[in-house]
Amino acid sequence: MQPQGSVAWHRFATLADASEALAEAVAIRLRALLAGQGRASLAVPGGTTPARFLAALGSRDLAWENVTLLPTDERFVAADDEASNERMIRAQFAPLREGRVGFLSFHDHGSDIEAAAAALASDLASLPPLDLVVSGMGSDGHIASLFPGEEARFEALPDSGICIATPPGLPPRLSLSPARLSGAGWASLLVSGAQKEAVLKAASDRPVPLPVDLLLGRPQGLDVYWAKG
Numbered sequence: 001m002q003p004q005g006s007v008a009w010h011r012f013a014t015l016a017d018a019s020e021a022l023a024e025a026v027a028i029r030l031r032a033l034l035a036g037q038g039r040a041s042l043a044v045p046g047g048t049t050p051a052r053f054l055a056a057l058g059s060r061d062l063a064w065e066n067v068t069l070l071p072t073d074e075r076f077v078a079a080d081d082e083a084s085n086e087r088m089i090r091a092q093f094a095p096l097r098e099g100r101v102g103f104l105s106f107h108d109h110g111s112d113i114e115a116a117a118a119a120l121a122s123d124l125a126s127l128p129p130l131d132l133v134v135s136g137m138g139s140d141g142h143i144a145s146l147f148p149g150e151e152a153r154f155e156a157l158p159d160s161g162i163c164i165a166t167p168p169g170l171p172p173r174l175s176l177s178p179a180r181l182s183g184a185g186w187a188s189l190l191v192s193g194a195q196k197e198a199v200l201k202a203a204s205d206r207p208v209p210l211p212v213d214l215l216l217g218r219p220q221g222l223d224v225y226w227a228k229g
Contacts (some may be wrong), residue, residue, distance in 0.1 A: 009090070010022075012225070015227040019190065023060065024060075026057055026134065030062055034062070040066065043134070044069065047088070049192065050092075050134065050136060058096075064100045069101050072134075075145075076173060076174060086105060117162050124137075125161070129180075129181070129183050132187075141213075142212070144175040145173035147167045148210050154175065163195060182214045186223070186224060190222040191227075194226075
C-alpha cells in the first residue's frame with residue numbers, strides 16, 4: 001500500500017472559487033521565492049480544468065521575468081494543435097502569451113519522440129528541482145502523463161526527469177518524471193467532483209498504487225484544492 005503523507009484539503013463549492021484560491025496560494029509562494037532566491041520555477045497542467053487558475057494567476061503582479069514556467073506534460077503533437085497543452089496554457093496565461101515569463105517548451109525538439117525526449121531532458125538538466133508543481137488528476141488516478149496499468153507504461157530516461165508515455169489508444173506524450181513531480185518544493189492538486197475525491201481518499205486502501213499516490217505520499221506534503229462541482 002502507498003503511504004499517505006500530510007495532505008491539506010481546501011474545499012470549495014465551485015471550480016472557479018478553487019481556481020482563484022489556488023492562484024493566490026501560488027502567487028504568495030512565488031513572491032516569497034523571488035524575494036528569497038531571486039528566481040522560481042513552476043510546472044502547470046494542461047487540459048480544461050486549470051484554465052481559470054492560469055488566467056487568475058497570470059493577472060497577479062509578479063516579476064514574471066524571473067520565473068520559469070513549464071508544462072507538467074505534453075502530447076506529441078504540433079504546438080498549435082488543439083490537443084496541445086502549450087496552446088491552452090498560452091491562451092490562458094497572459095505572461096506567457098505576452099512573452100513576460102521564461103518558458104521551457106516541450107515542442108520543437110524534432111519529429112522522433114525519443115530524440116525529442118533526450119533533447120528536452122538536456123534542457124531540463126539546466127534547471128534546479130522544481131519549486132512549485134500544480135497538477136490535475138484524471139478519474140483513473142493519472143497525473144501529468146503518468147497513467148496506471150501495465151499497458152500504459154511510462155519509461156524514464158536515466159536521470160533525465162522526462163518520461164515517454166504511451167497510454168493505450170492515445171497519442172504518445174512527454175511527461176515530467178515521477179521524481180521531478182514528487183520532488184518539487186511544494187505541490188498541489190486541482191480537482192473537482194465526488195469521483196476524484198473518492199480516488200484521493202482511497203489511497204491508503206489501494207493494494208496497487210496509482211500515479212497520484214506519488215504526490216499523496218510526498219514527505220513534503222500536498223495541498224488539494226477540491227471543488228464540489
